[in-house]
Amino acid sequence: MPSTPSKELESFENPTPERDYTIRIHTPEFTCLCPKTGQPDFATLELEYVPDQVCVELKSFKIYVWSYRDQGAFHEAVTNQILSDLVAATSPRFMRLTAIFNVRGGVYTTVVAEHKSPDWSPAPVVQLPGAARC
Numbered sequence: 001m002p003s004t005p006s007k008e009l010e011s012f013e014n015p016t017p018e019r020d021y022t023i024r025i026h027t028p029e030f031t032c033l034c035p036k037t038g039q040p041d042f043a044t045l046e047l048e049y050v051p052d053q054v055c056v057e058l059k060s061f062k063i064y065v066w067s068y069r070d071q072g073a074f075h076e077a078v079t080n081q082i083l084s085d086l087v088a089a090t091s092p093r094f095m096r097l098t099a100i101f102n103v104r105g106g107v108y109t110t111v112v113a114e115h116k117s118p119d120w121s122p123a124p125v126v127q128l129p130g131a132a133r134c
Contacts, residue, residue, distance in 0.1 A: 005067035009089035010060035014051045020093065020123055023055060024048050030065055034104070035072035042102040043075075047086070049095035052117070056090050075101050079111040093120040 027045040034041055045065070049056075064085070068078060079099040087095055094116050101109040 005069065006060070006063045007067050007085070008060060009064050009085060010057040011054035011090050012057050014053055014055050017051070017053055020050050022048055022050055025056075025058070025061065027061075027065055030068065030099070032068040032078055033070065033072045035074060038072065041073075041075070041104060044100045045082070046098040046100065047095070048098075049086075049090070050093040050120075050122075052091055052093050052120075054090050056086060075099060075109045075111050080113050083113040083115060087115045091117070093117050094122065 025045075025047040027047070030043040030045045032041050032043075033039065065082075068082075071078075073081070079097055082099075083095065083097040086092075086097070092115065094114075096112065096114045099109075099111045101111075
């Protein structure tokens with residue numbers, strides 16, 4: 001097991017590249033530092049994506065997230081950097097990262113950043129009769 005964080009994201013071959021499907025990754029323990037005060041910021045990261053040829057490998061993602069623990073970053077900048085790094089590593093059809101930061105000075109911050117491949121269009125939403133809405 002590695003003893004240090006890493007910015008390297010690994011991927012693996014998508015087992016079903018012919019189908020659009022959504023992968024959701026819930027990461028409730030993201031931390032970075034406030035660039036103004038040096039105090040820790042805590043967030044939950046919600047990653048949703050439709051893979052193309054590869055998927056992000058979860059262990060490398062966990063170690064990548066760990067790499068921000070001692071880094072000063074504004075919420076907006078860190079959210080967009082994580083999305084950019086994930087897009088560079090996986091070239092997804094679609095990816096959305098929602099970073100829900102805990103309160104700081106009485107203010108909650110949520111940053112949502114998205115990437116959509118220019119040649120991808122989502123399938124229309126299918127509503128089944130009598131289906132419960134979640």
